[in-house]
Amino acid sequence: MSTYRDERPSIASLLTTDIRFGRADLHVETNRGEGAADLEAILQRTEQRAELDLIAIADRDRIDSSLDARERAVRDGLSFEVVPGMLVTSTDGPLLALWVEEAVPAGASAAHTIEAIHRLGGLAIVPHPFARWRRSIGRADLEALLSSDDPAIHPDAIQVASGSARASSGAARALELNAKRYHLAEIGASNAVFAERIASAYTLFPGTLRPAVRAAELRVAIENGTARAGRGQRAPLRQIGWRRIAEQRGREVGFASRRSVPAWAERLALGGSR
Numbered sequence: 001m002s003t004y005r006d007e008r009p010s011i012a013s014l015l016t017t018d019i020r021f022g023r024a025d026l027h028v029e030t031n032r033g034e035g036a037a038d039l040e041a042i043l044q045r046t047e048q049r050a051e052l053d054l055i056a057i058a059d060r061d062r063i064d065s066s067l068d069a070r071e072r073a074v075r076d077g078l079s080f081e082v083v084p085g086m087l088v089t090s091t092d093g094p095l096l097a098l099w100v101e102e103a104v105p106a107g108a109s110a111a112h113t114i115e116a117i118h119r120l121g122g123l124a125i126v127p128h129p130f131a132r133w134r135r136s137i138g139r140a141d142l143e144a145l146l147s148s149d150d151p152a153i154h155p156d157a158i159q160v161a162s163g164s165a166r167a168s169s170g171a172a173r174a175l176e177l178n179a180k181r182y183h184l185a186e187i188g189a190s191n192a193v194f195a196e197r198i199a200s201a202y203t204l205f206p207g208t209l210r211p212a213v214r215a216a217e218l219r220v221a222i223e224n225g226t227a228r229a230g231r232g233q234r235a236p237l238r239q240i241g242w243r244r245i246a247e248q249r250g251r252e253v254g255f256a257s258r259r260s261v262p263a264w265a266e267r268l269a270l271g272g273s274r
Helices: 039-049 064-075 110-119 139-147 167-182 214-224 242-258 264-271
Strands: 020-028 054-057 081-090 093-098 123-126 157-162 185-189 201-207 228-231
Touching (some): 020 081, 020 093, 020 185, 039 064, 054 064, 064 081, 123 214, 157 167, 157 228, 185 214
Parallel strands (some): 020 054, 157 185
Antiparallel strands (some): 201 228
């Protein structure tokens, strides 16, 4: 594949008096999917900690929890906004779909999944690529997508920071390859399945951060490459509790066993810490 030029603006070029930097956690999961916390607990904790301007609820292969979260945030007048999204299972690994209003079908190839996300007006993001202990998009598959002449199957961004130990296993490689070859927009996300881990990684984006426009400012930052990945504090496992961890792992394996995509990597991952 060809090596692309990096034409993204530097952060220094954005430091003007009217620009601030917001924080968004773009991948949090609830107990409607593989997560341990219910939607109410996630929204309450995010509001109480006041660390984020935006959050994306991204349960696997379902959109309803994200749409419900957005509705509740507006109804309750919360200080942050919810970006609609979901994690989509493709035959090549999961893809994060943001700014979609309806579910993206699971079980297609990565190329067809990205095309479907774009057709729905969303952004397609490669989550935790090259991870050793999580099923993820591999290097060969990613480079095949990027080398295609069809821009409809190009991902819009790549995750290079995660609050999950298992998901982070390929982060350094993703950061290196993106800097040298891919030059995709970079995002950070907690991949939190426990509320305590929300904001353990996040996306920084420039903007005015006014409530009416900050979600649009985040999207523009991803699209033009001015978004950056950041890392926060990650709650230790002892704070979460081993019983809750075991229960969540059981949910994860249960969901994996019901998917058509082979899930040996998820089952193997039970030996690691998320």
